[in-house]
Amino acid sequence: GRVPVICIDGPSASGKGTLAQAVAQQLGYGVLDSGALYRVAALAARRRQLDIDPANARQLAELARNLPLCFDGERILLDGRDVSAEIRTEQVGRDASLISAIGEVREALLDWQRQAARLPGLVADGRDMGTVVFPHAPLKVFLTASAEKRAERRYKQLISKGNSATLSTLREELEARDLRDTTRAAAPLKAAHDAEVLDNSEMDVQAATEQVLRWWAERQ
Numbered sequence: 671g672r673v674p675v676i677c678i679d680g681p682s683a684s685g686k687g688t689l690a691q692a693v694a695q696q697l698g699y700g701v702l703d704s705g706a707l708y709r710v711a712a713l714a715a716r717r718r719q720l721d722i723d724p725a726n727a728r729q730l731a732e733l734a735r736n737l738p739l740c741f742d743g744e745r746i747l748l749d750g751r752d753v754s755a756e757i758r759t760e761q762v763g764r765d766a767s768l769i770s771a772i773g774e775v776r777e778a779l780l781d782w783q784r785q786a787a788r789l790p791g792l793v794a795d796g797r798d799m800g801t802v803v804f805p806h807a808p809l810k811v812f813l814t815a816s817a818e819k820r821a822e823r824r825y826k827q828l829i830s831k832g833n834s835a836t837l838s839t840l841r842e843e844l845e846a847r848d849l850r851d852t853t854r855a856a857a858p859l860k861a862a863h864d865a866e867v868l869d870n871s872e873m874d875v876q877a878a879t880e881q882v883l884r885w886w887a888e889r890q
């Protein structure tokens with residue numbers, strides 16, 4: 671496509687969302703939080719009492735293709751109701767990881783994701799932005815951080831939003847989700863062969879943003 675896309679992939683809570691927002695803001699680009707799509711699809715399935723099981727792949731894909739979804743600025747509406755907070759729970763995160771392992775569902779969500787690429791540009795964050803969804807993107811960043819740092823960040827994020835959490839449980843959950851995401855057959859989490867790897871364990875958002883903007887400038 672003609673629309674410039676920057677991909678930011680990496681494991682759970684590596685800081686992809688925050689970095690994507692910061693980079694997009696600097697460049698005046700839009701943002702695609704692809705994880706939110708999987709979260710909404712998982713929530714929609716639960717609401718319809720559709721088991722998140724490969725045996726239901728066809729129905730789940732059908733649901734994912736026709737999600738009654740609406741983006742309203744920062745808010746995400748499902749069936750006309752704001753679900754922005756609800757999709758951030760660990761329960762929905764786990765369900766998202768389950769539904770995302772179903773190839774038919776991934777396929778069904780491709781259009782949603784590719785439609786997000788609009789001028790002047792897009793910063794897309796997820797697990798397979800650089801490997802599957804936007805394979806020709808001129809800049810692909812694979813963002814990592816230690817499991818300890820990621821659990822800490824997720825913990826702070828949850829607590830600041832008034833949720834309860836324990837650090838050790840969060841870390842176990844993150845590691846379980848990463849294992850599932852990296853070992854699944856359909857679009858497993860991995861760095862694209864042409865990705866820039868950025869470990870931001872000891873880096874703040876500003877430093878990471880500057881690094882991504884330098885890589886972007888090199889490509890102009």
Ligand code: C5P
Nearest residue numbers: 704705706708766767770796797798851
């Ligand atoms: O990034 P986030 O934690 O919101 O993603 C929730 C889950 O959705 C991930 O654990 C992953 O299983 C799945 N996902 C995916 N591909 C993406 C984005 C998210 O499989 N591009």
